Amino acid sequence: MDLFRTKSVEAVRADAGDDPAGAESTGHLRKRLSARHLVGFGIGIVIGTGIFTLTGVTAKQNAGPAVVVSFAIAGLVALLAALCYAELASAAPTAGSAYTYAYATAGEVVAWIIGWDLFLEFALGAAVVARGWSGYVGNLLGLPPSLFGETSTVNVGAAAIVVVLTLVAVLGIRESARVTGLLVVVKVAVCVFVIVAGAWFVRGANLTPFVPPAEPAEGGSGLTRPLIEVVAGLEPVAFGVGGVLTAAAVVFFAYTGFEAVANLSEETRRPARDVPLGLLGTLGLATALYVGVAFVVVGMVEYRDIDEGAPIADAFDQVGLGWASSLVSIAAVAGLTSVILVDLITIGRIGFAMGRDGLLPPAVARVSPRTGTPVRVTLLFAGLVLVLATFVPLGTLADLVSIGTLFAFLLVSVAVVVLRRTRPELERPFRVPLSPVLPLLSALACLYLMLNLSIETWLRFLAWLAIGLLVYAVYGYRNSRLGRSARTRSGARV
């Protein structure tokens, strides 16, 4: 039994087509992307539901005006993780990203678990946002909630958007980049507009007290309490410093998805330079826009009166600028659309990398000769997303996306430290500054935010991982390419 067999960084690079002498490669993706495309995809998947809805809920229930600080804290944690991704993705640009880094450091079974975890993040990310999209567009156009609403049994809107975006995703990476780019320009322009126009209506009175004093919260009982309260025996509180941190864990969802840039590194022409630019550019821009938007929202409206469903549009309504709220709606639809698209693209890349290693049936990992992209596995996984989004009410599962993301970030941060020790001479075009301090800080921050999620989310997450281990035992362990070649070699020796 060799559950912890590792794949060498050299093999990873050869597979990804980074090393032209790599004869063993089973096919890699065509390299067509630049830094500009990567920032487009990054912003495409990052700015979406989070800023358009979570700002309201968290300001009202947890943090008050200090939700601005919560966004900054969450952005900082994401930035630390992005630095770690930048180091590994520039050293080994592969579609598998976190999954492959785990394969090279912690071994196969851990890699499989991370891959399974990423599948949760991106498939559920796409499906949750597709249902959100349907509800939002349905509401905007006055369509029947029985077919478009969150609780509909057959969600026609969610199904339609997943089908359309899957078609875009399989057209090719440059075509997807063009569509994403267009949507990104719309949503970024509107965010800038919100900040500039909203700034005129910011009233100092709304911003004081900036951190409302802590109050005991109903805070949910039993399963819906954060794990940290249960473990540390704390009483649930709203507002105060504790409230600001809880809000940071919740709004972290708004930053999730930027790691997709690392999954696209195999398709990048000059990954050493462009992937770090893509990752850090995405996070820099997203953090600036989020902090700006959150600031004007809590500055325009007293936090107790913020709308929980559509906080930004409602803030403009409240100051008598109703026309601006249609602009915000357009940006929200553009935002949700691009999130789903980039989620679908990424999930194909993850499945492709796992199929290439034999942990999923290799036939699904075939690269289409026409587009140079993994069309089959994208279609297969998009089909699963379609089923989820159409038939399952997922409204409450956003936290499961966050816990999945944080788990991957935790592992990537640790992988940076491990690789610096076990393969010190590996060529690293980008290096996390102050290693191992920053990567370890990143790991701890991720763990802390994970503990701030509810026990219910933890239980669902652990159940998902348990199913994953079962699948590995039945399929991956026996069929892994690494395992097979080890067996062939030892077979040849006897």
Ligand SMILES: NC(=[NH2+])NCCC[C@H](N)C(=O)O
């Ligand atoms: N892979 C993912 N994490 N997908 C979901 C991204 C959600 C996005 N950050 C938003 O606020 O809408």
